[in-house]
Amino acid sequence: MTSRSATDPVLVVDDLRVSFPNRDGGRFEAVRGVSFTLGRERLGIVGESGSGKSQTGRAILGLTAPEGLVTAKRLEFHGTDLLRCSPRQRRELRGGRIAMVLQDPKFSLNPVMTIGDQVVETLLAHTRISAKEARAKAIAALEAVQIDDPQRVYKLYPHEVSGGMGQRAMIAMMLIANPELLIADEPTSALDVTVQLQVLAILDALVIQRGMGLIFISHDLRLVSTFCDRILVMYAGRVVEEIAAGGLADAKHPYTRGLLNCLPRLGDNRHPLPTLDRQPEWAL
Amino acid sequence: MSGSKVGMEVKNLRVVYDGFIAVADTSLRVNAGESLGIVGESGSGKSTVLRAICGLAPKQSGTVQLIGQSQDPLPLPGSKPFRRLVQMVFQDPYGSLHPRQTVDRILAEPLAIHNMDDAETRIERALEEVGLGTGFRFRYPHQLSGGQRQRIAIARALILEPQILLLDEPTSALDASVQAEVLNLLEDLRARRGLTFVMVSHDLAVVTHLCERLMVMQRGQTVELLSSIDLAANRVSDPYTRTLMEASTGFRRGSEEIGEPA
Amino acid sequence: MNSAADIAPKESLHNWLMSDRPQSRRQAALGRAYGGWRTFSRNRLAMLGLAIVIALVLIAILADVLAPYSPYIGDLRTTRLLPPSSAHWFGTDDQGRDIFSRVIHGSRITLYVVVLVAILAAPIGLVVGTVAGYAGGWLDAALMRITDIFLAFPRLILALAFVAALGPGIENAVIAIAITSWPPYARIARAETLTIRQADYIAAVQLIGASPWRIVLRHIMPLCVSSVIVRVTLDMAGIILTAAGLGFLGLGAQPPMPEWGALIANGRLYVLDQWWVAAAPGAAIFLVSLAFNLLGDGLRDALDPKGVK
Numbered sequence: 001m002t003s004r005s006a007t008d009p010v011l012v013v014d015d016l017r018v019s020f021p022n023r024d025g026g027r028f029e030a031v032r033g034v035s036f037t038l039g040r041e042r043l044g045i046v047g048e049s050g051s052g053k054s055q056t057g058r059a060i061l062g063l064t065a066p067e068g069l070v071t072a073k074r075l076e077f078h079g080t081d082l083l084r085c086s087p088r089q090r091r092e093l094r095g096g097r098i099a100m101v102l103q104d105p106k107f108s109l110n111p112v113m114t115i116g117d118q119v120v121e122t123l124l125a126h127t128r129i130s131a132k133e134a135r136a137k138a139i140a141a142l143e144a145v146q147i148d149d150p151q152r153v154y155k156l157y158p159h160e161v162s163g164g165m166g167q168r169a170m171i172a173m174m175l176i177a178n179p180e181l182l183i184a185d186e187p188t189s190a191l192d193v194t195v196q197l198q199v200l201a202i203l204d205a206l207v208i209q210r211g212m213g214l215i216f217i218s219h220d221l222r223l224v225s226t227f228c229d230r231i232l233v234m235y236a237g238r239v240v241e242e243i244a245a246g247g248l249a250d251a252k253h254p255y256t257r258g259l260l261n262c263l264p265r266l267g268d269n270r271h272p273l274p275t276l277d278r279q280p281e282w283a284l
Numbered sequence: 285m286s287g288s289k290v291g292m293e294v295k296n297l298r299v300v301y302d303g304f305i306a307v308a309d310t311s312l313r314v315n316a317g318e319s320l321g322i323v324g325e326s327g328s329g330k331s332t333v334l335r336a337i338c339g340l341a342p343k344q345s346g347t348v349q350l351i352g353q354s355q356d357p358l359p360l361p362g363s364k365p366f367r368r369l370v371q372m373v374f375q376d377p378y379g380s381l382h383p384r385q386t387v388d389r390i391l392a393e394p395l396a397i398h399n400m401d402d403a404e405t406r407i408e409r410a411l412e413e414v415g416l417g418t419g420f421r422f423r424y425p426h427q428l429s430g431g432q433r434q435r436i437a438i439a440r441a442l443i444l445e446p447q448i449l450l451l452d453e454p455t456s457a458l459d460a461s462v463q464a465e466v467l468n469l470l471e472d473l474r475a476r477r478g479l480t481f482v483m484v485s486h487d488l489a490v491v492t493h494l495c496e497r498l499m500v501m502q503r504g505q506t507v508e509l510l511s512s513i514d515l516a517a518n519r520v521s522d523p524y525t526r527t528l529m530e531a532s533t534g535f536r537r538g539s540e541e542i543g544e545p546a
Numbered sequence: 547m548n549s550a551a552d553i554a555p556k557e558s559l560h561n562w563l564m565s566d567r568p569q570s571r572r573q574a575a576l577g578r579a580y581g582g583w584r585t586f587s588r589n590r591l592a593m594l595g596l597a598i599v600i601a602l603v604l605i606a607i608l609a610d611v612l613a614p615y616s617p618y619i620g621d622l623r624t625t626r627l628l629p630p631s632s633a634h635w636f637g638t639d640d641q642g643r644d645i646f647s648r649v650i651h652g653s654r655i656t657l658y659v660v661v662l663v664a665i666l667a668a669p670i671g672l673v674v675g676t677v678a679g680y681a682g683g684w685l686d687a688a689l690m691r692i693t694d695i696f697l698a699f700p701r702l703i704l705a706l707a708f709v710a711a712l713g714p715g716i717e718n719a720v721i722a723i724a725i726t727s728w729p730p731y732a733r734i735a736r737a738e739t740l741t742i743r744q745a746d747y748i749a750a751v752q753l754i755g756a757s758p759w760r761i762v763l764r765h766i767m768p769l770c771v772s773s774v775i776v777r778v779t780l781d782m783a784g785i786i787l788t789a790a791g792l793g794f795l796g797l798g799a800q801p802p803m804p805e806w807g808a809l810i811a812n813g814r815l816y817v818l819d820q821w822w823v824a825a826a827p828g829a830a831i832f833l834v835s836l837a838f839n840l841l842g843d844g845l846r847d848a849l850d851p852k853g854v855k
Contacts, residue, residue, distance in 0.1 A: 023564075024564075048459040048460065048461060049430070049459055163326070192325035192326050192486065193325065193486065193528065193531040193532060194325065194527060194528070194531045195325075196531070197531055197535055200535050201535075204535075204537065219459065219460065221460070222534055223534055223535065225534075226533075226534035226535040226536065227534075227535040258461070259460055259461060262460060262461055262463075262464035263460055263464070263489070264464070264467065264489040264490055264492075264493040265489055266488055266489045266492060266515070266516055266529070266532060267492075267516040267517070268489075268493075271471060271493075272467075272468040272471060272472070273464040273467055273468055273493070274464070275461065275464045275465050275468065276461035276464070278461075335749075338753050339752075339753075340749050340752065340753070364755045367753060367754060367755035368755075371753065371754075372750070372753055374746040374749070374750065375746075376746055379745055379746040379747065380746040380747050380749075380750055381747055382747045382751075382765060383747075383769070384768050384769060386568075386571065386574050388571065393751065393754065393756070394754045394755075397754055397755050397756050397760070398754075398755065419567050419569070420567075422568040422569060422570055422571055422573060422574040423566070423567065423568060423574065424574065424578065427566050427567075437750075440750065440754075444754070
């Protein structure tokens with residue numbers, strides 16, 4: 001395994017563009033020139049629907065829909081060019097060294113396989129070990145995501161567990177092959193607030209323990225600002241601002257300030273709430 | 285427009301699905317013109333309470349009654365006159381409008397069912413009231429954004445001129461910027477028409493913004509009843525409410541105990 | 547000089563139909579239909595199917611004009627069992643009748659059977675299915691058991707029973723086929739209704755105070771109609787074949803009606819030496835069944851509510 005130097009960037013993205021054909025024959029540009037470098041840190045990508053944040057995550061993994069067109073000056077994971085590598089290489093990377101956690105475990109876990117079987121399947125796809133060893137590792141992975149009775153949960157089906165447990169199982173599945181980069185697309189949006197924080201704590205602990213890079217995609221600017229080290233704010237396919245953790249109050253771009261302002265806050269008494277006045281120049 | 289003179293009282297409501305107790309002996313009271321928020325997490329039964337009030341969920345026991353001053357006897361739940369007084373706005377803007385009907389048809393339906401004349405004027409006025417021009421009148425739902433759909437849903441709820449509006453997480457499926465607009469719209473409409481609100485939400489900030497009093501529910505039980513001002517000032521008595529409050533402030537490194545929900 | 551003026555109206559009609567901001571009911575409805583048409587017309591095979599079906603309809607309407615000879619009168623002395631030639635494109639049958647003319651006139655019967663079965667069976671299935679799906683409980687159980695009973699009847703056996711009771715004839719064949727065709731539509735409609743019933747937009751209409759009949763008729767059925775239409779179109783091939791089968795058995799159209807199945811039955815006796823007597827009606831059945839299948843596939847893609855944009 002290659003040694004990970006502390007200063008090697010995990011992911012380099014330079015001028016990423018994703019476009020889709022639209023009804024009238026033109027192209028709709030979902031991502032228009034996003035650039036960033038990711039080290040062993042927690043990076044948040046925040047935006048509303050249509051900002052292109054999910055498409056960015058998918059493009060990195062090569063999961064863009066077939067009719068979409070992905071281009072970039074550089075899209076490199078530890079030196080491997082993700083755009084020009086062969087499909088086989090990309091398959092090996094996916095799940096093995098780059099993993100993705102999606103929003104709703106109801107829709108991302110296979111409903112007809114037990115949780116244990118799914119975790120084992122991921123493992124067997126990326127490492128050559130015996131079934132017995134795989135089972136033991138799967139149980140260990142379920143324990144690592146703070147599931148108290150892993151043997152019992154191993155045999156359950158996704159619909160038999162709560163949302164929070166399903167999301168933890170999803171994380172276990174994604175982390176079992178020891179990836180170096182985890183892309184989480186709204187991993188907590190479908191969960192209750194208290195469960196959200198538990199899942200975030202698990203993610204946090206795992207990231208710190210394993211020295212992973214984490215890209216956390218969300219619409220919740222406030223939550224991301226309490227969790228991530230750096231935040232990219234996206235609007236209409238572009239990154240409009242980059243904020244360091246705790247620097248929300250100093251945000252400069254009018255979109256970011258507008259977004260923060262329009263959220264109701266406990267204890268505030270602003271009636272009516274300020275609304276976001278979209279300026280056309282933000283989308284340029 | 286005359287203010288709301290009708291409130292609602294729910295006593296010992298119990299909703300059971302196949303042996304699972306969704307709502308256990310819950311009571312609440314909203315007086316005319318007030319706004320009550322029901323807060324809780326998933327499985328708390330908050331949405332089920334609203335649905336049971338309208339008759340969309342099976343009530344095993346308990347009563348739902350309209351209260352207030354009126355010369356005629358107040359209508360019973362489930363009757364057609366009750367429907368004119370109590371309406372609901374649903375959570376999912378993508379699911380609450382019929383996909384094959386234009387906005388015009390969606391808004392005309394309540395008027396047709398209740399034999400209200402003057403449909404043209406009423407529809408145009410309803411669209412204006414929710415901030416959409418008449419240009420939206422003949423669009424299909426898939427030609428509208430999430431915020432626009434929710435406005436149509438509100439217009440539909442208000443076109444019968446109800447006095448009590450039940451709101452089931454009306455903004456949780458919307459983007460933050462759109463949420464602010466819709467919350468402002470709801471507040472404005474409430475002030476102008478003197479409506480009574482019962483609003484369900486999992487978001488404490490949203491519900492305290494719109495509602496004067498709050499009811500906290502957990503697993504079908506009412507845990508606490510308090511005013512928004514008290515919640516904002518942290519004068520809460522129940523530990524669960526306190527947990528919800530702290531969770532709403534966001535992630536704090538090192539302060540989380542990883543518990544084991546079933 | 548010409549081009550600008552010529553292009554502008556066509557483009558603007560397209561734009562008017564595809565507009566995201568319709569200004570009237572008509573524009574909205576037409577725009578929606580146009581969108582569906584565009585999706586459908588992109589499917590070449592479906593367009594082929596549609597073309598064949600349209601040709602079938604035109605041939606049936608213009609049968610008297612198109613058929614060179616009478617389908618009922620033949621000259622036993624001179625024109626019996628002649629092979630295909632320039633005078634008789636499909637040859638003649640054992641009674642001296644021109645097969646081409648008989649096939650053309652037979653298209654009327656085929657169309658008659660297909661349309662009547664569709665008109666009878668589809669609404670019954672739609673109503674039974676949506677009512678069962680929406681009502682639930684004992685009504686649902688009762689209607690579904692009735693559906694099961696009708697589903698259990700094989701078409702040919704039921705047709706035999708009808709013939710025994712009422713006598714043979716094309717109308718009785720149609721009724722027999724219709725009675726055994728509606729159960730699948732009821733099942734489809736019920737399955738769709740069960741999903742639709744849980745949607746918030748139905749809850750909203752219930753909350754407004756709509757009666758169950760209003761909800762079923764005006765809110766649920768329009769959503770089920772497209773699935774049923776697709777299924778009916780796909781079934782038409784089977785209906786044609788069943789009618790042909792009944793005709794073959796002598797239970798459907800009675801001689802001298804030139805129903806295609808009866809023509810094949812007739813040609814059965816001569817198939818070894820005079821293959822053309824059965825070939826032309828057989829090919830006609832094949833072509834029309836194929837056309838309806840292609841059309842049904844295309845309709846399903848175009849009418850899929852998730853794909854409609």
